[in-house]
Amino acid sequence: MAGGHGWFSLALLCCCLVTAAGQACPEWPPSSSGQAVLAAQRAKAPLNVFTELTLEEHNAVFKFLLAQKDLGLSDLTAVNLTVADVRISYVHGIWYEMPPKSEVLAHIDKKAAMPARKARALLVLGKSSPPTVREVLVTLKAGTDGKPVASNLQRVNIHSSKWPEVPYNQRPHGVMDQVGQVIALTKVYEQLNAFIGAAFPGYSYGESCEPKCIGDNYGAYQWLSDDIQRAIYIWFFMPEAAEGDGGYIHPLPLQVLAAGRNDDLTSWEVTRWWFNGHFFDTINDLIRAWNADKDGMRSGFRMLRPAGAAKLFSNFMQRPGPRRGEKQPVGPISFEPYGRRFSIAQGNRVKWLGWELYVGYLPHYGPRYMDVRFKGERIAYEISMQEALASYGASDLSQANTVYLDSHWGIGASVRELVQGIDCPMTAAYMDAVTFYKGSSKTNYHKNAICVFEHNPDTPVLRHYSYSYQFYGAIPGASLVVRMVSEINNYDYIADLILSNDGMLEVKVVTSGYVQAAAFQNSYRKNFGYPLMFNISGTLHTHVLAWKVDLDIAGTSNSVNIHHMKVGEADDGAGGKIYINKYEAEIAETENEAAYQTMMLEPKLPVVINENKLNGFGSPRGYKVQLNRPLLNLEPPGYARSKALGFMKYSFAATKHKDGEVHSSSIYGQARLSNPSTSLTDYVDGEPLRNQDVVVWVNSGLYHIPVAEDAPVTTTTGNMLGFSLVPFNWANESPATDMADMVQIDTKNKEVPAVKKAVAALNCAPGFADVPFLESGFESA
Numbered sequence: 001m002a003g004g005h006g007w008f009s010l011a012l013l014c015c016c017l018v019t020a021a022g023q024a025c026p027e028w029p030p031s032s033s034g035q036a037v038l039a040a041q042r043a044k045a046p047l048n049v050f051t052e053l054t055l056e057e058h059n060a061v062f063k064f065l066l067a068q069k070d071l072g073l074s075d076l077t078a079v080n081l082t083v084a085d086v087r088i089s090y091v092h093g094i095w096y097e098m099p100p101k102s103e104v105l106a107h108i109d110k111k112a113a114m115p116a117r118k119a120r121a122l123l124v125l126g127k128s129s130p131p132t133v134r135e136v137l138v139t140l141k142a143g144t145d146g147k148p149v150a151s152n153l154q155r156v157n158i159h160s161s162k163w164p165e166v167p168y169n170q171r172p173h174g175v176m177d178q179v180g181q182v183i184a185l186t187k188v189y190e191q192l193n194a195f196i197g198a199a200f201p202g203y204s205y206g207e208s209c210e211p212k213c214i215g216d217n218y219g220a221y222q223w224l225s226d227d228i229q230r231a232i233y234i235w236f237f238m239p240e241a242a243e244g245d246g247g248y249i250h251p252l253p254l255q256v257l258a259a260g261r262n263d264d265l266t267s268w269e270v271t272r273w274w275f276n277g278h279f280f281d282t283i284n285d286l287i288r289a290w291n292a293d294k295d296g297m298r299s300g301f302r303m304l305r306p307a308g309a310a311k312l313f314s315n316f317m318q319r320p321g322p323r324r325g326e327k328q329p330v331g332p333i334s335f336e337p338y339g340r341r342f343s344i345a346q347g348n349r350v351k352w353l354g355w356e357l358y359v360g361y362l363p364h365y366g367p368r369y370m371d372v373r374f375k376g377e378r379i380a381y382e383i384s385m386q387e388a389l390a391s392y393g394a395s396d397l398s399q400a401n402t403v404y405l406d407s408h409w410g411i412g413a414s415v416r417e418l419v420q421g422i423d424c425p426m427t428a429a430y431m432d433a434v435t436f437y438k439g440s441s442k443t444n445y446h447k448n449a450i451c452v453f454e455h456n457p458d459t460p461v462l463r464h465y466s467y468s469y470q471f472y473g474a475i476p477g478a479s480l481v482v483r484m485v486s487e488i489n490n491y492d493y494i495a496d497l498i499l500s501n502d503g504m505l506e507v508k509v510v511t512s513g514y515v516q517a518a519a520f521q522n523s524y525r526k527n528f529g530y531p532l533m534f535n536i537s538g539t540l541h542t543h544v545l546a547w548k549v550d551l552d553i554a555g556t557s558n559s560v561n562i563h564h565m566k567v568g569e570a571d572d573g574a575g576g577k578i579y580i581n582k583y584e585a586e587i588a589e590t591e592n593e594a595a596y597q598t599m600m601l602e603p604k605l606p607v608v609i610n611e612n613k614l615n616g617f618g619s620p621r622g623y624k625v626q627l628n629r630p631l632l633n634l635e636p637p638g639y640a641r642s643k644a645l646g647f648m649k650y651s652f653a654a655t656k657h658k659d660g661e662v663h664s665s666s667i668y669g670q671a672r673l674s675n676p677s678t679s680l681t682d683y684v685d686g687e688p689l690r691n692q693d694v695v696v697w698v699n700s701g702l703y704h705i706p707v708a709e710d711a712p713v714t715t716t717t718g719n720m721l722g723f724s725l726v727p728f729n730w731a732n733e734s735p736a737t738d739m740a741d742m743v744q745i746d747t748k749n750k751e752v753p754a755v756k757k758a759v760a761a762l763n764c765a766p767g768f769a770d771v772p773f774l775e776s777g778f779e780s781a
């Protein structure tokens with residue numbers, strides 16, 4: 001945000017000088033309406049090799065797939081699904097198939113023709129024999145009318161030749177799973193409704209439940225055994241006082257497991273019950289125990305509900321009473337005195353102060369940024385999100401078994417329109433996203449789902465005020481943010497790519513939204529979480545975000561130079577021994593030497609370098625990979641459910657680029673945690689890494705212990721995950737030194753032209769005319 005006092009006060013002394021020199025105020029440009037400007041640009045932009053599939057391309061692929069009669073695909077929007085449709089065949093997802101890196105580089109660096117545009121589609125083939133899940137490629141070309149036409153269906157492996165297809169019951173969660181859930185609950189409806197009426201007087205469940213209804217919601221699902229290949233954990237909630245989506249924190253102490261023993265939906269049934277700390281195999285067992293008041297489960301049960309003003313706790317609405325900041329309801333806002341300093345060309349290519357990159361996304365994995373360049377040189381070929389994990393701890397049935405791999409649920413497909421001025425500053429420009437995912441059988445057009453804006457960090461990026469009052473020099477900080485926000489049901493992930501004017505790049509994700517809550521039990525205080533309200537609690541969960549960073553430092557021949565932090569010895573000047581810190585820099589010879597997790601006990605600073613390209617002082621040019629919050633998986637090695645969590649086995653891993661090693665996690669892990677089609681652990685297999693095309697895999701996470709302040713929704717402050725890429729002998733000095741807004745003042749020359757230029761606009765900004773530059777003056781003491 002603009003408007004830090006230090007910056008403006010600094011500006012205004014100079015601005016008086018500027019005024020004395022007779023400079024006029026700039027003419028303010030019209031307010032930036034990125035959407036209005038860019039919508040026209042986007043419509044005209046020709047496709048480039050990094051353009052994600054357009055609306056028309058998605059629709060062309062879908063139409064082409066439906067026309068392949070041998071696939072027997074149905075358009076789910078045109079079918080009235082019945083139980084008999086358990087084996088329906090449909091398109092679950094469509095996305096752009098990025099061509100192999102070698103083809104892309106030949107095109108963008110050596111002017112080879114643009115590789116053929118292809119789409120990848122995920123097909124759930126319930127009708128085929130045996131039923132299966134398949135991925136196919138489709139080629140896209142412009143038809144005679146210029147509109148895209150799809151052709152040439154190719155079957156492709158899902159990950160490697162080990163995974164030509166995926167077992168049908170490992171398919172992504174789809175509408176038929178919800179049908180199974182309804183069938184299971186319908187079988188026990190009478191008893192369940194009777195129990196709900198007894199345990200929660202006045203409430204009922206099902207179609208004629210009005211006016212006091214109990215709702216149900218499904219959480220994670222799992223492949224439990226070869227016998228039970230689809231199982232969904234369901235929890236019940238009370239939707240009262242839940243305006244603003246607050247049902248997530250009104251759970252009842254009632255949960256069930258609904259499971260299908262084979263792919264016959266009519267076989268689905270509730271196989272396990274949990275009520276307020278007690279487990280049962282059948283509803284009749286539960287009712288019998290309730291009636292007999294076993295272990296005091298009826299006489300000791302009190303369901304306290306919030307009343308009056310307390311009802312607001314789950315309700316994300318404005319509170320009554322005095323409010324802070326009421327007289328000044330808007331804080332500092334961004335202002336671009338000379339107009340926008342960034343541009344978006346070709347619909348997806350962002351340029352700003354020497355930075356250039358292509359913005360994209362995948363419907364499952366989320367944001368991906370391609371061909372990231374600084375001062376004309378490629379820094380990274382690809383920076384992309386790979387996974388967002390939320391894994392819960394609790395002693396109940398549903399929370400304990402909740403492991404979400406959000407790529408499965410669609411990180412990129414869960415974006416929404418961003419709210420101007422709140423989600424992004426008023427100066428932001430917007431880009432749309434188009435996705436086809438989650439078996440929706442339609443292309444979803446997410447307007448203004450990506451925003452781009454310049455941000456004033458209000459801290460100089462370089463700064464020195466001489467001790468002897470002789471000199472002041474500073475370069476204002478400046479950063480460009482590309483932002484996408486995904487709402488994965490209850491949770492919100494705000495994902496930023498942040499570029500700085502000194503060549504640093506940061507990836508940052510903050511979280512908000514509702515916690516997934518459970519019935520609070522006193523034992524939870526010590527292990528799983530604190531009450532949000534009476535008998536409601538969130539439970540401990542781990543968030544882990546994983547990324548792929550394909551760095552290209554001065555070309556694709558790179559190595560990983562690991563600075564191992566050590567203790568050494570030195571002389572104290574009097575013949576005594578002192579201990580000092582030192583590093584031992586070692587270039588990793590193999591992938592295994594560049595994959596590790598012991599960040600705290602054996603500190604390491606990994607740098608991706610080009611051994612053959614030196615800076616002016618003989619150091620290999622490089623970028624440091626700074627892990628901002630790495631997190632380890634505490635589950636015991638070999639634990640079956642950890643197999644799908646391979647992306648968090650290492651805090652840092654570097655592998656040789658391979659076209660077949662595209663992602664560190666798999667959308668097919670969720671449905672069977674013990675058998676993912678992709679795992680980072682498979683990539684670290686001892687290959688030589690020196691002078692290779694290095695790809696880095698990092699994660700960042702936090703332990704979220706829910707507390708009262710998580711209501712109504714989790715705060716973004718403090719919940720930051722990410723990593724940074726920092727120039728490390730990449731240049732000969734700070735790359736920020738060529739910024740035009742450098743401010744330089746010395747006692748001999750107070751009016752250097754750079755000062756005038758940088759501060760003229762600030763002088764003209766309303767409200768700052770009388771703010772002195774330095775109250776004590778800039779004189780020798």
Ligand SMILES: [Cu+2]
Pocket residue numbers: 511515541543704714
């Ligand atoms: Cu959380």
